[in-house]
Amino acid sequence: MLKRLLSGVAVAAAFVSAAAxxxxxxxxxxxxxxxxxxxxSIHDELPFWRKTIPEASKGAITVDVTPLDQMGIDDKTMLRLLKLGVMDFAAMDISKMAGDDPRFEACDLAGLTLTPAKAREACNSYRAVIDRQMQKNWNAKLLAFGGNTxxxxxxxxxxxxxxxLKGKKIRVFNNTMRDFxxxxxxxxxxxxxxxxxxxxxNGVVDCGVTGSLSGNTAGWAEVTKSIYPMSLGWSINVLAVNLDTWKRLDPKTQAFLTEQFKTYEDKMWKTIETTTGEADNCNTGKQPCTMGKLAKTTIVPVKPEEMAAHKKLVEGAVLAGWAKRCGAACAKEWNETVGKTLGLTAPTP
Incomplete structure (x- = not known):
């Protein structure tokens, strides 16, 4: 009887959801x-916009989604373009916006966290700050956090x-990696x-920093011989919406999308667990490798004394460099949020 009742409730819930x-x-x-x-982009973002949203909305919502590299856009300008309403929604590596506001790299400073769970925890503790800055200065609203390997x-x-690494020319994509x-x-x-x-x-750079699987899927293994897996962060990405677009939406559409974005965020972090676990396999030609390409690179192990040096760099040069760019009030707020979550203290210059 209970089983039938629960089944009936589930069916009713499905009908309500479909009706909504x-x-x-x-x-x-x-x-x-x-x-x-x-x-x-491959496993989460494009399927979300092209399949999940149209299907879950029963065709009410249609989306024209284009990756930024196919648009020829400089990704450092994404937030500015969103502010102008060039697009309704935008996904971006938030640290690349730090030239406009150092807070945008604060939860993913180079080497700050060493596991996906800690990275998500750090960014969750700072979510309100990022959203506040976006709404205040960029006519945008934060919707979801994701990441990479x-x-x-x-x-x-x-x-x-x-x-x-000494004397090497190394491609980076944010200020905090420069500090490191x-x-x-x-x-x-x-x-x-x-x-x-x-x-x-062509030897313009000796090394480049990117995700342990992002480099693989983008063909970096074809032009490199080794990977040194000392982590410089998670290339945290955010999904944001133009505030004018959001305010124009029917409350039912807002509620529907808010629920979808929560599920989407969870899925992105779940994918990171799989991709992080598979990266070494893919990069050294082993199975399972379901999300990348089989390659033949040498993984240079990080020695214990190098990890000790890494910790010292993060707690010294990285935190100090960021705090100087952001200012005393900003560093104090970081200490009360991300710092408290991770047990670290940024200097308040």
Whole structure:
């Protein structure tokens, strides 16, 4: 009897959900997304906009989604374009917006967290700050946090560990990675994701930093011989909406989308667990490798003494460099949120 009752409740809930979706007014959105070769774009973002949303809304919501590399957009300008209403929704690596506001890299400072769970925890503790800054200065609303596999070093030659980075030209994509490299004597070179493969191939840079699986799916293994898996963060991405677009939406559509974004965020973090677990396999030609390409790179192990040096760099040069850029009040707020979550203290200059 109980089983039948529960089954009836489930069916009723499904009907209510379907009815709610059918009641949604028609909406058409323009979305600019993340770099197309990245696992988060392939496995999460594009299926979410192209399949999940139209199906869950029973066709009420249709979406035109294009990855930013296919639009030829400089990803550092994504938040500015969203503010202007060039697109309704945008996904972006939030640390690349830190030139406009240092808070945008605060929950993913280079090497700050070493597991996906800790990375998510750190960003959750800072969610209200990011949303506040977006709404206050960028006419945008934060909807979801995601991430990528650990950001590691891909090098043209077999790297001689941490010491081997000294004097090397290394592609990075945010300020906090520059702080880290200054502490090891490397030269940071800013470069868009799409430009890195030819730059590595031609020796313009010696190494590049990107995700342990993002590099694989984007063909970095074809122009590198080694990976040094010392983590410089998670390339945290955010999904945001233009505030004018959001305010125009029917409350039912807002509620529907809010629920969908929660599920989407959970899925992105679930994918990171799988991709992080498979990255080494894919990069060294082993199975299981379901989310990348089989490659033959040498993984240079990170020694215990190098991890101790990593910790020292994060708690020294990285935190100090960021706090100086952000200011005393900003660093104090960080200490009360991310710092409290991770048991770290940024200097308040």
């Amino acid at each position: 979706a059918q009641d949604l007014p028609k909406s058409q959105f323009k979305v600019i997304g993340l770099n197309s070769p990245t696992p988060v 650990p950001q590691v070093f891909w090098c043209r030659d077999v790297l001689a560990g941490l010491e081997g 490299l200054s502490g090891v004597g490397g030269t940071a070179v800013s470069m868009a994701f799409a430009e890195v493969v030819p730059a590595l191939n």
